[in-house]
Amino acid sequence: MKWGILATILAGVFIMEGTVLQIFIAEVIGSAFHFLPRFGLIIIIFISLYLGRRKAFFIGLVYGLFIDLLYGDVIGAYAFSMAVIPYLCALAYQYFQLNVLLVLITVFIGVYIHEIIGYGMLDLFGLTGGESFDWSQYIPTAFLNTFIAAIIYRPLTSFLETMGERRIDEAV
Amino acid sequence: MSNFFLKRRLLALLVSLILLVIIMGITVNDRPYPSWPERFIRDSFSLVQGVVYKPAYAVAGFFENIKHMYSAFEENKGLKQKMEEYTQMSADLQELKIENEQLRDMLDAKESKLSDYKVRAAEVIARSPERWNHTVIIDRGEKDGIEPNMAVITPKGYIGRVQSVSNYSSQVELVTDIERGNHIGAIIQGKEHIFGVVEGYDPKNNLLIMRKIPMQSEVSPGQLVITSGLGGTVPKGLVMGEIVAVRMDDQFLTKDAFIKPNADLQKIEKVFVVERSFVPPTEIPVPKPTEEGGTGS
Numbered sequence: 271m272k273w274g275i276l277a278t279i280l281a282g283v284f285i286m287e288g289t290v291l292q293i294f295i296a297e298v299i300g301s302a303f304h305f306l307p308r309f310g311l312i313i314i315i316f317i318s319l320y321l322g323r324r325k326a327f328f329i330g331l332v333y334g335l336f337i338d339l340l341y342g343d344v345i346g347a348y349a350f351s352m353a354v355i356p357y358l359c360a361l362a363y364q365y366f367q368l369n370v371l372l373v374l375i376t377v378f379i380g381v382y383i384h385e386i387i388g389y390g391m392l393d394l395f396g397l398t399g400g401e402s403f404d405w406s407q408y409i410p411t412a413f414l415n416t417f418i419a420a421i422i423y424r425p426l427t428s429f430l431e432t433m434g435e436r437r438i439d440e441a442v
Numbered sequence: 443m444s445n446f447f448l449k450r451r452l453l454a455l456l457v458s459l460i461l462l463v464i465i466m467g468i469t470v471n472d473r474p475y476p477s478w479p480e481r482f483i484r485d486s487f488s489l490v491q492g493v494v495y496k497p498a499y500a501v502a503g504f505f506e507n508i509k510h511m512y513s514a515f516e517e518n519k520g521l522k523q524k525m526e527e528y529t530q531m532s533a534d535l536q537e538l539k540i541e542n543e544q545l546r547d548m549l550d551a552k553e554s555k556l557s558d559y560k561v562r563a564a565e566v567i568a569r570s571p572e573r574w575n576h577t578v579i580i581d582r583g584e585k586d587g588i589e590p591n592m593a594v595i596t597p598k599g600y601i602g603r604v605q606s607v608s609n610y611s612s613q614v615e616l617v618t619d620i621e622r623g624n625h626i627g628a629i630i631q632g633k634e635h636i637f638g639v640v641e642g643y644d645p646k647n648n649l650l651i652m653r654k655i656p657m658q659s660e661v662s663p664g665q666l667v668i669t670s671g672l673g674g675t676v677p678k679g680l681v682m683g684e685i686v687a688v689r690m691d692d693q694f695l696t697k698d699a700f701i702k703p704n705a706d707l708q709k710i711e712k713v714f715v716v717e718r719s720f721v722p723p724t725e726i727p728v729p730k731p732t733e734e735g736g737t738g739s
Contacts, residue, residue, distance in 0.1 A: 285487070288568035288579075289495040293502045296708040307571055339483050341570030341577050341613075345469040346462050388572075395470045 320430040323360035347391040382412040474590030481608040488611035492567040557678035561714040576619040593716040599681035599704035627670035
């Protein structure tokens, strides 16, 4: 039941990323700077921190695969980064206690590295159009997504905490 | 035992990585007709996306209307002035058309087939939330007669081409995603036509780049660029944009022109898919082997 709700949330976010948010971004931000909505990634990072990284790995794989199928030129690029980033995020947390600040920092770094991996993957197959790598153009994306994560932190964590015992430490 | 487990895990990791690279390698090419699982997923998502996108666009449009109300008065004055010019222009155009027809009749020259096309209306239902894949999904597919590589326009001008078609939806690649063999033959309108190919995109300034324009040709900012209709499925005469800057290329042999796209690529709601009446043959003609080989002298 709870997993069904989670799946519905993820599907809704997935639809929103392509439709409502695109219109909203075009209206409000325009082309002043680039902002990519990565709300799905944020939720999967939360899942990996609160429900275990293996589950998050597979959820991310499916989520990324759908992005690749619907929008992408290459199948596998987003599936890879969406699966690996949440896994690594949780791996780094074996030695820390979870609190708001640390979770938000994780989201920031996670989204930022996700964009860099995304660039690398597409550059590998020559899909970036000769655009050179610019580390600063992902900062707005990372910041705004962290901001969104701060907003949804409270409801999402309380929901995830009801789903399972907190942070089952899986065997390495 | 644990040693064996560790080894197997490494193997699994390696195999899955190799599998990933293989899948990416296979799917990296343009696939105008995707496989049926992809079609199924795209079509079923396109249903939901269509339901969500249209109301969202309507709401956004409402807010924009409020914004526009403030500047309506000024705009109205300017438009009225333009309207007067327009009456004169349309009268001139009518005259020229008749004259053109008469001259054609006298010369016995046929209408050029290059600019002949039919359009099909379609609605945008989603945009890719990504940086490099400038992809838009529209709600018409193979069952509605859409074919790969058809040009896609808005009333303001050319915006891209159909990249891949599913049954009830298709993906449109915008002009800004121009780098991979997606070059468009174009004409700079001036005293005489200058032919060239739009083959680059400058993401910083959102400008298209037309390269290899001959040095002696007169190109200046403000000139319009239209599609040339030479080759491919893009008909002649679709507006692409306006030149905003011209510069020498790196070797000082040719010129590069920077083109500002006329259509607003940020906000796309309704588009038209252009079906060209005359598609030039793409195969390279091969000389036929002589049939009576050996019998001749």
